[in-house]
Amino acid sequence: MNARVHGIVVWCCTGLFLLPIVWMFGTAFKSPNEILNAGASLLPTTLSFDSWLAVWQGSLFTLISNTVLVSLSATVVSVVVAFFAAYGLVRYRFPAKLDYLFLLLVLIIKMMPPIVVAIPLYSLMNQLSLLNSKAGLILAYQVYTLPFCIWMLLGFIRDIPLEIEEAGAMDGAHLFRRLLHIVFPLCAPGLVATSIFAMILGWNEFLFSLLFIHSPDKLTIPLFISNFMTEDGTAWGELMVIGIISSIPMLVLASYMQRYLLRGFSMGLK
Amino acid sequence: MKLQLKNIHKAYGNNTVIPEVNLAINDGEFVVFVGPSGCGKSTLLRMIAGLESITSGTMMLNNKVLNKVHPSKRAVAMVFQSYALYPHMTVAKNIGFPLKMAGLSKAAIEQQVQSTAKSLQLTSLLKRLPSELSGGQRQRVAIGRAIVRDPELFLFDEPLSNLDAKLRSEMRIYLKQLHQQLKSTMVYVTHDQVEAMTLADKIVVLNKGAIEQVGTPEELYNSPQNTFVASFIGSPVMNFLPANIYGQVSRQQALPSCVHTVGVRPNQVCVDATNPSCMMTIEVMEPLGYARLYYGQLQGNAFIVESDAQYGVGDELPISLPRSVQHWFDANEQRISAKEVSHAA
Numbered sequence: 122m123n124a125r126v127h128g129i130v131v132w133c134c135t136g137l138f139l140l141p142i143v144w145m146f147g148t149a150f151k152s153p154n155e156i157l158n159a160g161a162s163l164l165p166t167t168l169s170f171d172s173w174l175a176v177w178q179g180s181l182f183t184l185i186s187n188t189v190l191v192s193l194s195a196t197v198v199s200v201v202v203a204f205f206a207a208y209g210l211v212r213y214r215f216p217a218k219l220d221y222l223f224l225l226l227v228l229i230i231k232m233m234p235p236i237v238v239a240i241p242l243y244s245l246m247n248q249l250s251l252l253n254s255k256a257g258l259i260l261a262y263q264v265y266t267l268p269f270c271i272w273m274l275l276g277f278i279r280d281i282p283l284e285i286e287e288a289g290a291m292d293g294a295h296l297f298r299r300l301l302h303i304v305f306p307l308c309a310p311g312l313v314a315t316s317i318f319a320m321i322l323g324w325n326e327f328l329f330s331l332l333f334i335h336s337p338d339k340l341t342i343p344l345f346i347s348n349f350m351t352e353d354g355t356a357w358g359e360l361m362v363i364g365i366i367s368s369i370p371m372l373v374l375a376s377y378m379q380r381y382l383l384r385g386f387s388m389g390l391k
Numbered sequence: 392m393k394l395q396l397k398n399i400h401k402a403y404g405n406n407t408v409i410p411e412v413n414l415a416i417n418d419g420e421f422v423v424f425v426g427p428s429g430c431g432k433s434t435l436l437r438m439i440a441g442l443e444s445i446t447s448g449t450m451m452l453n454n455k456v457l458n459k460v461h462p463s464k465r466a467v468a469m470v471f472q473s474y475a476l477y478p479h480m481t482v483a484k485n486i487g488f489p490l491k492m493a494g495l496s497k498a499a500i501e502q503q504v505q506s507t508a509k510s511l512q513l514t515s516l517l518k519r520l521p522s523e524l525s526g527g528q529r530q531r532v533a534i535g536r537a538i539v540r541d542p543e544l545f546l547f548d549e550p551l552s553n554l555d556a557k558l559r560s561e562m563r564i565y566l567k568q569l570h571q572q573l574k575s576t577m578v579y580v581t582h583d584q585v586e587a588m589t590l591a592d593k594i595v596v597l598n599k600g601a602i603e604q605v606g607t608p609e610e611l612y613n614s615p616q617n618t619f620v621a622s623f624i625g626s627p628v629m630n631f632l633p634a635n636i637y638g639q640v641s642r643q644q645a646l647p648s649c650v651h652t653v654g655v656r657p658n659q660v661c662v663d664a665t666n667p668s669c670m671m672t673i674e675v676m677e678p679l680g681y682a683r684l685y686y687g688q689l690q691g692n693a694f695i696v697e698s699d700a701q702y703g704v705g706d707e708l709p710i711s712l713p714r715s716v717q718h719w720f721d722a723n724e725q726r727i728s729a730k731e732v733s734h735a736a
Contacts, residue, residue: 284471284472284475285477289488290462291442291467292540293489293540294463294488302477307479
């Protein structure tokens with residue numbers, strides 16, 4: 122009896138979470154007329170690829186490559202910088218609790234609504250001539266990703282016993298070789314998990330792209346999605362197609378890295 | 392002289408951990424630092440390793456000043472309390488890591504790893520990860536990693552404290568054999584006086600960051616320089632009686648006036664039913680198999696007797712404290728030698 126109730130609850134919850142996804146898939150394969158007329162039906166009565174063709178005929182490849190480039194670069198920059206920052210914060214002593222102060226500031230930046238930093242950031246980007254450039258966007262994404270990566274990697278590096286690194290030093294390894302041969306491999310699950318989360322943050326980022334990018338050839342997917350919602354109406358079919366396309370890479374990445382992700386969760390939350 | 396510590400001082404801010412230590416360790420010696428928790432023995436070892444900075448003083452290894460030399464450049468190997476094996480590396484890679492850092496070729500590393508593993512009976516475990524090994528095997532891998540690079544000095548930081556009693560005893564013998572075989576200079580830290588006594592050529596007893604006494608195990612056992620060393624070395628601990636209490640319980644000749652405390656080891660107390668100098672009521676009895684430990688009080692002072700005589704709880708134990716086994720200490724808790732007594736007389 123308990124098992125049956127448990128099963129029903131699990132299926133209900135799963136159905137609840139899957140509903141928007143089913144609706145997304147259903148709408149993507151509906152014809153524009155059916156979308157407007159069929160009300161809230163989940164699945165299409167006839168399969169239509171009109172929305173797919175409309176998206177395909179647009180600048181889909183450029184969009185995907187822009188988004189991959191920007192989010193991947195932002196992730197690499199964040200994870201590399203955060204790794205060294207977290208290592209330094211964990212392993213070195215700072216006067217006057219500067220390390221705690223730094224972490225607090227990082228946390229405050231993370232907790233602030235992005236729009237608060239958007240205006241000064243816009244001014245900064247303008248002065249540095251980085252507006253409407255992918256490099257500028259990669260730097261701007263650090264506002265989201267870097268604090269997150271620093272905080273997440275802190276836990277992973279703290280979990281590495283100091284004695285192991287001291288043993289490395291006694292065995293003849295200088296700092297760089299200790300990082301390379303000992304700390305980095307031991308942190309690998311944490312680095313993978315952190316990278317995936319940072320990648321997701323960058324992949325879904327909308328506000329800074331909207332503010333800093335003007336050229337159509339530099340648009341990212343979230344920004345492109347907004348183009349389907351205009352004053353004349355919403356192109357639901359295209360919107361759902363681009364939604365599916367933008368979700369798939371992250372789903373594949375997360376499934377492939379699931380092993381690391383789970384180990385990452387358990388390590389970082391200790 | 393292999394290792395010299397001259398006026399070594401260590402402080403964290405205003406907190407002095409080691410006021411001043413002077414020590415010389417000879418080539419090939421097995422030296423054990425022993426003392427209670429927090430006495431600074433591990434800090435001293437870590438300073439020798441280079442893992443802690445030296446606040447002031449000079450440390451020399453083979454006449455080369457070590458103070459500012461990075462741990463990786465000291466030619467010193469260390470075995471940690473937690474073994475500190477690299478969890479992502481196999482046994483072979485763990486043992487070969489120092490050689491890899493030294494830039495040896497793969498073939499040379501392989502050959503030395505095989506030879507070290509053979510001497511430590513680890514050949515069949517070379518492909519395993521540390522998590523797949525028992526405590527004793529991990530300990531041997533840690534030792535292997537230390538000996539593979541042929542260091543000038545070995546440091547051991549309580550390496551047996553995580554092992555069970557039987558394995559600890561086996562590893563003690565193993566370490567002794569290793570020292571006899573390698574004839575290397577070894578510095579070993581422990582809080583276990585049995586380990587110190589059984590392993591050491593020379594014991595350094597530390598208390599509150601200062602050296603209380605340096606000597607062979609026999610010297611420390613037979614001629615402790617003060618009550619701290621007397622109480623720390625030997626198991627069960629030495630009995631101490633204030634001189635006035637000793638006068639009340641013993642019918643022997645009066646003590647010299649400079650004697651403040653009399654110490655007698657439990658196994659040297661004479662259980663003498665024919666002509667006892669005093670009686671002790673047995674409160675607790677612990678059978679050891681080969682003998683028994685009797686716990687009681689002499690005029691309110693806890694007293695332990697180790698004897699093969701058969702008595703029970705509540706019995707009166709007839710004991711004598713022969714002069715030949717007594718250790719005398721003055722008001723400053725320092726040893727009074729027979730020579731000093733005769734000189735004073």
